[in-house]
Amino acid sequence: MTAVSHIPTFCEGIQYFGEAPPKFDTHGHTPAIADGSKAIADPADLTAAYQTLLAADALRYLTLQVTASKASGHPGGFASQTEAYAALVMLGYKNILTEVGHHAPGFYSAMFLDRSLEDMGIHTVQQLRDRFREKHGLLGHLSGYIPGILAPAGPLGQGQHFAMAAAWLHRDTLFPFTIGDGGLGEPYIMSAMAHFHVAYPQVTNFLPVLVWNGYSQEHHSMVSTQSNERMMAYWHGNGFEEVVLVDAKDFDDQDQPGAYVDSTVFSFEQRLAFTKAVLVAVDEAARSALSGKLTVFIIKQLKGAGVHERGSKSHNLYAHHTLDNADVVGALKTRSLPAAAWELVRTNFARSNGGPAAKTGVTESELPLADLGALPLDEYPVGGDKKVSTTAMGQLVAAVGQADPAYLVSNADGNEASGIGNINQALKVVHPTTDPLYNQSPSGQVYEPLSEDACAGLAAGLALMGGRSLWCSYESFAVNGLPIWQTVTQAMAELRRPTPSTVTLFTAGALEQGRNGWTHQRPEIEAYFAGMMRNGNVFPLFPPDANSIQVCYEWALTTKNKGVVITASKSPLPVRTTFEQTRQALQDGAIVLHESSGSKTIVFAVIGDMTLIPVLDAAQQLEAQGYGVRVVSVVSPRRLYRPGDTAWDTCSEADGGFLDDAGFAALFSGNALIGVTGGASGMLEPIMLRSSAARDTVAWKRGETTASADELMAFNRITAEVLTRRASELAQ
DSSP states (O other): OOOOSOOOGGGTTOOOOOOOOTTHHHHSSSOSSOTTOSSOSOTTOHHHHHHHHHHHHHHHHHHHHHHHTTTOSOOHHHHTTHHHHHHHHHTTOOOOEESOGGGHHHHHHHHHHTTGGGGGTOOSHHHHHHTBTSTTSBOSSOOTTSTTOOSOOOSTTOHHHHHHHHHHHOTTSOEEEEEETTGGGSTHHHHHHHHHHHHOTTOOOEEEEEEEOSBOSSSBOTTTTOOHHHHHHHHHHTTOSEEEEEEGGGGOOSOOOSSOOOGGGSOHHHHHHHHHHHHHHHHHHHHHHHTTOOEEEEEEOOTTTTSSOOGGGGSSOOTTOSTTOHHHHHHHHHHOOOHHHHHHHHHHHHHGGGSOHHHHSGGGSOOOOOOOOSOOOOOOOTTSSOEEHHHHHHHHHHHHHHHOTTOEEEESSOSGGGTOHHHHHHHOEEOSSOBGGGTEETTOSEEOOSOHHHHHHHHHHHHHTTOOEEEEEETTTGGGGHHHHHHHHHHHTTOSSOOBOEEEEEESOGGGOGGGOGGGOOTTHHHHHHHHGGGSSEEEEOOOSHHHHHHHHHHHHHOBSOEEEEEOOSSEEOOOOOHHHHHHHHHHSEEEEEEOOOSSEEEEEEESSTTHHHHHHHHHHHHHTTOEEEEEEESOGGGGSOGGGSOGGGSTTOOOOOOOHHHHHHHHOSSEEEEEESSOGGGGHHHHHHOOSEEEEEOOOOOOOOSSHHHHHHHTTOSHHHHHHHHHHHHO
């Protein structure tokens, strides 16, 4: 190791400094990104390639040292593609996302080098080490909480949604995102991009960067046996016009065995040749993507190149992989750079794209939104003709889409089938075939892939990136899209900027799906949202009628950084509330629909719209027996928790609105309380926690094939007779 006379302050904490690499005096005296420029001038310039190589090694060094400082984390996957990441930065592209949460320490290293992490008080490598994998620091997987990071990454198969959403909203900006070849096996990635490209062929400014390193987390990747030709054919066969591949094997002068090799053991001349090839190829791929061609860049290099191990053994660190471990020490010393090289790399990274990603990234500022004006709400008379709630909301959705051209509605099972065909009529289903019969148009705003993951992913991604969207689904099938939706809502809870809430409309509940049988009856999904309510920023809403749903959606559009789930029937049902009642319910959590006096008071806390039918029938039977009955429609159960039950105060754009004890007593006090839901009983938890009355729940049990909703409710013991009997027992 070389002695250094001047060490920049930011280098404090770097364990080892090395000798200057060959030709540093020639290619390392002036930053390749000139002062006042946002990128290198010429990708073919040898100095640019040289400094890209220095950046790649700096990223490898930091990734390994940061993870080893905690003997925890994942260096191997990112290490195999640092040349590609460095090339993107040198070319001025910083809006980089990933599908691979395990690349987090590499991304943090990049954000440190470009000075983004200074926004969270990280100025030195020592501070970078200290705050890795610590609370209020650099969590183990990516999050938008970190300055300069555009989107979270954890579950595989999600990154393409964020990249496509960003590309949709920012048509002139490139959004590269890395994909691991282990994650390529996820079923959603390719199908999601293929459908998006058919729907929006003009939006090609997202660039998949396949990190093809031969290994996944614990074994060879399933695509490791593919030849270069077959891999390229795979991408071509899925609609990619340009496939740009650079294989490190073509530059190997060390006779490494196998199809996957480590470029860090090449001679310096071949390392430089490989890096230059990557730089030129990334430039070609980026220009292609920005010019209207669906493009992928593939870097093929052995997993773990340049770190403590190779293959899957490099994937993560174990307890013995400390900074004193011989393998770690050896790798750090081999990758070490002189202080002058560190300063050069940092200057280039800070200048790229006009400044730190924390200042220049598209998600680092609030996206301006179209003014919606006053929504065309239509208040129906209470007790008048029956109305379809979803159709009433569809009228508002159409108005939003017409006012906001960046607004998008997604639905996998078809809006027509959910009573919201009026959305299709107004906004059109995006499709290359124009057909008025099916409301199809190439310029449509209704996105209908037959994949809930693709629906939820693009809609939630648009909200995370700052735009408005709506994900519509059958309640039964929405579970297939929930992982990405949950990722987004969790990310929204810690974002450093306001963004529109991600809003959903779930229709065709189990009670409406009797004839379809249990395959279409999965209201257990409500237990998922019941659990998420404790996050503090998730609001499931259960409007009881066509008036209520309009006010619920109007409210959802005004919220920020939340997940708002609207669940309603597509069947014509009585109008039971006024607009003002729902506005009160959105504040208090619930509204009294019916109240009578009697010898004892029985309270029904009802979630849903169709479930009100047997409850109101039971009320009549109980009143005939002399009881007083209060029927309470629970519209926003999150409001009925106690403040300490949720993490609301830890959320960005925190909402601390909860019904106080006096208000709760006014709604739910009585001699007996029965919670009723056609979904999971967990949604009633806020009420059952706070009530001291004799109480019980009547809820969904399981699905069955029936001819009607009444028959299906009877199968699940949600009948007026059962409710009447149980209420009488509790009131004794």
